[in-house]
Amino acid sequence: MPRAWITAFLRTPLHLNKVIARSSCSLIPGEPTAPCLKTEIPGPNSKRLFKEMNCIQQAGTVQFFANYDKSLGNYIVDADENVILDLYMQIATMPLGYNHPAMLEVFCDKHNLHALVNRPALGVYPSEDWPRKLRDVLLNVSPRLPHVTTMMCGACSNENAFKQCFMAYRNRERCPPGSFTEEEKTSCMTNCPPGSPDLTILSFQNAFHGRTLATLSATHSKAIHKLDMVAFKWPMARFPQYCYPLDEFKCKNSEEDEKCLAQVEDILCQYKKGNRPVAGIIIEPIQSEGGNNEASPCFFQKLQKLAKQYGAGLIIDEVQTGCGASGKMWCHEHFNLECPPDIVTFAKKMQISGYFHTEEMTAKETYRIFNTWMGDPGKVLLLEAILKVIQKDNLLCLVQKTGQKLKCGLLELEREFCFLLDSTRGIGTLLAVNCTTPQLRDEVLKCLKQKGIQCGGSGTRSIRLRPALILQEQHADIFLDRFRSVLQCIK
Ligand SMILES: Cc1ncc(COP(=O)(O)O)c(C=O)c1O
Numbered sequence: 001m002p003r004a005w006i007t008a009f010l011r012t013p014l015h016l017n018k019v020i021a022r023s024s025c026s027l028i029p030g031e032p033t034a035p036c037l038k039t040e041i042p043g044p045n046s047k048r049l050f051k052e053m054n055c056i057q058q059a060g061t062v063q064f065f066a067n068y069d070k071s072l073g074n075y076i077v078d079a080d081e082n083v084i085l086d087l088y089m090q091i092a093t094m095p096l097g098y099n100h101p102a103m104l105e106v107f108c109d110k111h112n113l114h115a116l117v118n119r120p121a122l123g124v125y126p127s128e129d130w131p132r133k134l135r136d137v138l139l140n141v142s143p144r145l146p147h148v149t150t151m152m153c154g155a156c157s158n159e160n161a162f163k164q165c166f167m168a169y170r171n172r173e174r175c176p177p178g179s180f181t182e183e184e185k186t187s188c189m190t191n192c193p194p195g196s197p198d199l200t201i202l203s204f205q206n207a208f209h210g211r212t213l214a215t216l217s218a219t220h221s222k223a224i225h226k227l228d229m230v231a232f233k234w235p236m237a238r239f240p241q242y243c244y245p246l247d248e249f250k251c252k253n254s255e256e257d258e259k260c261l262a263q264v265e266d267i268l269c270q271y272k273k274g275n276r277p278v279a280g281i282i283i284e285p286i287q288s289e290g291g292n293n294e295a296s297p298c299f300f301q302k303l304q305k306l307a308k309q310y311g312a313g314l315i316i317d318e319v320q321t322g323c324g325a326s327g328k329m330w331c332h333e334h335f336n337l338e339c340p341p342d343i344v345t346f347a348k349k350m351q352i353s354g355y356f357h358t359e360e361m362t363a364k365e366t367y368r369i370f371n372t373w374m375g376d377p378g379k380v381l382l383l384e385a386i387l388k389v390i391q392k393d394n395l396l397c398l399v400q401k402t403g404q405k406l407k408c409g410l411l412e413l414e415r416e417f418c419f420l421l422d423s424t425r426g427i428g429t430l431l432a433v434n435c436t437t438p439q440l441r442d443e444v445l446k447c448l449k450q451k452g453i454q455c456g457g458s459g460t461r462s463i464r465l466r467p468a469l470i471l472q473e474q475h476a477d478i479f480l481d482r483f484r485s486v487l488q489c490i491k
Pocket of ligand 1: 091153154155156158208209210211284288289317318319320347348
């Protein structure tokens with residue numbers, strides 16, 4: 001057994017080690033075989049810690065405090081020793097679950113430890129091996145785009161993607177490209193045109209692209225995120241709202257696609273006429289925070305054509321859907337687009353944030369796309385280990401298999417409890433099901449947690465699954481069984 005596995009085993013609570021011997025089919029040695037609850041959640045320790053934290057920092061969003069030494073694989077252990085099957089994984093960010101041996105191993109290497117301790121200002125003093133890491137790790141999984149720029153978080157990747165679209169749009173108008181007039185240089189200093197032009201970004205109803213100021217103007221999932229914030233007056237189009245099951249409503253759903261696309265075209269046309277042209281269109285392959293809403297490959301193909309026709313950059317926000325959770329490395333790869341999008345942003349499961357982009361979406365002048373850290377080499381080391389495990393353990397196939405099992409199970413529950421559930425949907429393990437009311441959804445999530453299952457909410461009445469890529473059929477069975485018993489109690 002490798003050293004890190006042994007360490008993980010020894011750190012596992014005694015009562016869990018007893019079941020290790022039986023969990024031979026788990027991908028993670030020592031992973032518990034089932035949730036195990038000692039208190040209600042949050043338990044007394046979590047409640048005490050909550051009070052302690054809340055006097056220092058607003059802690060209203062905290063569900064429970066975790067013990068990350070003891071958490072392992074698909075299971076998170078809380079401060080009260082409750083062992084919880086985690087199908088939400090830190091808001092969709094943990095590709096290999098907790099304490100994966102391959103990730104622990106990364107920082108046993110002294111060279112890697114130096115990269116962690118000496119965090120560089122990557123735009124100015126990158127390490128000697130940084131170009132190789134960009135090429136061999138990040139570009140190795142690029143969705144057919146030749147460049148990558150690393151950033152600090154999902155929102156800041158989207159924010160900089162907007163800037164790339166603005167610069168590319170203005171550059172196309174300049175003659176010669178890249179030449180700034182004196183008027184532009186002075187007017188931008190007082191936020192006025194032509195230096196600060198009136199360009200816009202088109203986004204979609206229910207979208208979530210982050211909480212920084214510019215991304216908030218493209219975010220439309222919940223009012224509480226936006227209230228009191230100054231916003232750009234940018235256009236928003238409807239995102240398709242489908243009827244389920246998809247097979248039964250093909251005609252109606254394709255009419256819905258056409259209606260939404262007609263609105264997009266109308267906006268592109270009107271904003272151009274009104275001298276506020278759309279320089280970029282940002283869209284999630286599956287809207288995650290806003291309700292796990294999906295749109296068809298045909299919708300995305302036509303959207304790409306419209307973007308090209310009107311000179312707008314197409315930004316696909318893969319912050320939540322990327323890195324394998326759809327069963328392909330990138331969710332938009334399910335759409336068979338004619339050519340790659342102009343920009344694909346990433347964060348979460350990738351550990352490092354940033355965006356892949358075309359040559360046109362590359363800044364030509366220095367310091368236009370820049371910040372102090374511009375990412376974190378330590379996170380790329382983790383990503384390198386993650387990508388090796390994805391390949392070695394064939395995790396994209398596993399996601400498809402487990403996703404299918406989960407989706408069939410949810411559909412079965414939907415048939416059994418048709419007065420409580422509807423609209424099971426999603427690709428891979430990016431799945432969701434609706435409850436009939438928001439109150440019921442909240443109640444189901446609460447009851448699931450008391451049965452040792454962590455899921456997420458999404459939109460107004462959806463239950464969202466965002467498990468790790470190492471979720472297997474036996475975990476799906478546990479979830480579905482407990483979900484059924486919650487529904488039986490509620491019924
Ligand atoms: C689709 C999408 N884009 C952007 C973001 C923002 O990412 P971050 O929280 O890393 O800023 C999120 C976060 O949930 C997201 O789901």
